[in-house]
Amino acid sequence: MAYGNAFVALADPTRRTVFERLRHGPRAVGDVAEGLAVSRPAVSQHLKVLKDARLVTVYRDGRHQFYAIDTNGLSAIRDYLDSFWGEALQAFKTYAEKDQPKRNARRKRARR
Amino acid sequence: MAYGNAFVALADPTRRTVFERLRHGPRAVGDVAEGLAVSRPAVSQHLKVLKDARLVTVYRDGRHQFYAIDTNGLSAIRDYLDSFWGEALQAFKTYAEKDQPKRNARRKRARR
DNA sequence: CTTATTAGTAAGCTATGGCTTACGGAAACG
DNA sequence: CGTTTCCGTAAGCCATAGCTTACTAATAAG
Numbered sequence: 588m589a590y591g592n593a594f595v596a597l598a599d600p601t602r603r604t605v606f607e608r609l610r611h612g613p614r615a616v617g618d619v620a621e622g623l624a625v626s627r628p629a630v631s632q633h634l635k636v637l638k639d640a641r642l643v644t645v646y647r648d649g650r651h652q653f654y655a656i657d658t659n660g661l662s663a664i665r666d667y668l669d670s671f672w673g674e675a676l677q678a679f680k681t682y683a684e685k686d687q688p689k690r691n692a693r694r695k696r697a698r699r
Numbered sequence: 700m701a702y703g704n705a706f707v708a709l710a711d712p713t714r715r716t717v718f719e720r721l722r723h724g725p726r727a728v729g730d731v732a733e734g735l736a737v738s739r740p741a742v743s744q745h746l747k748v749l750k751d752a753r754l755v756t757v758y759r760d761g762r763h764q765f766y767a768i769d770t771n772g773l774s775a776i777r778d779y780l781d782s783f784w785g786e787a788l789q790a791f792k793t794y795a796e797k798d799q800p801k802r803n804a805r806r807k808r809a810r811r
Numbered sequence: 812c813t814t815a816t817t818a819g820t821a822a823g824c825t826a827t828g829g830c831t832t833a834c835g836g837a838a839a840c841g
Numbered sequence: 842c843g844t845t846t847c848c849g850t851a852a853g854c855c856a857t858a859g860c861t862t863a864c865t866a867a868t869a870a871g
Contacts, residue, residue: 591712598710599859600703610783616818629860631819650817650868661780668773671722711829728848741830743849762838762847 589663592640596660601625602633606642613655702779704752705772713737714745718754718768725767
């Protein structure tokens with residue numbers, strides 16, 4: 588159930604902002620915190636949550652702690668979501684065929 | 700930013716359980732609540748959050764409110780996550796090439 | 812060795828999210 | 842009609858998540 592922590596981690600807007608700042612590559616903590624509305628310790632705390640959720644990884648270079656995106660957390664969520672696609676669509680289809688031969692249900696938006 | 704609400708909705712374990720109970724098809728509120736550790740009104744509140752996040756839809760049949768999974772919320776999260784895959788791997792690759800010319804990167808998991 | 816930089820941790824405050832019980836309202840049912 | 846079933850909403854309680862300011866540790870630099 589690794590996706591649990593990952594969902595919690597990405598549910599907070601500030602933490603998501605922190606996460607998104609790593610989008611283009613690894614950055615040091617101070618660099619990530621710069622310009623944000625919250626303090627640097629707050630950013631450290633957010634990064635810890637992200638790390639525990641395997642959404643980021645760390646490595647040290649001198650006094651700098653560089654954080655980078657970890658795809659493990661991403662794929663944990665992804666796999667969880669994927670497990671719904673097939674069944675949800677299947678259930679919808681079954682329901683539509685069985686119960687609604689006449690009435691035309693609201694049309695479903697084509698996927699992607 | 701529809702994914703924001705969706706992340707919040709799926710971050711709570713109880714709410715995730717409610718959501719998962721719709722996996723195999725639409726169910727009425729009382730049916731969803733049955734056997735859960737929380738009260739029926741609590742389930743109603745969870746369903747409201749899920750609905751606002753476009754993770755479920757509702758339709759009425761007599762006195763029964765049937766809730767079903769809505770793929771709109773799912774794809775909102777999915778799209779958000781997808782926007783990281785490419786860039787994160789790209790960043791990793793750039794880093795690997797620059798600093799680690801020898802080591803060969805891990806192969807990417809086939810998608811879909 | 813002293814000082815500066817970088818970052819994690821501790822303690823405490825406050826807002827809020829999830830729960831409960833109580834109530835209200837609509838649909839089936841006698 | 843009155844009653845029962847089904848469900849949403851309101852009000853209030855309480856645990857906790859996120860923030861701040863302090864402090865501490867580790868590395869670099871002078």
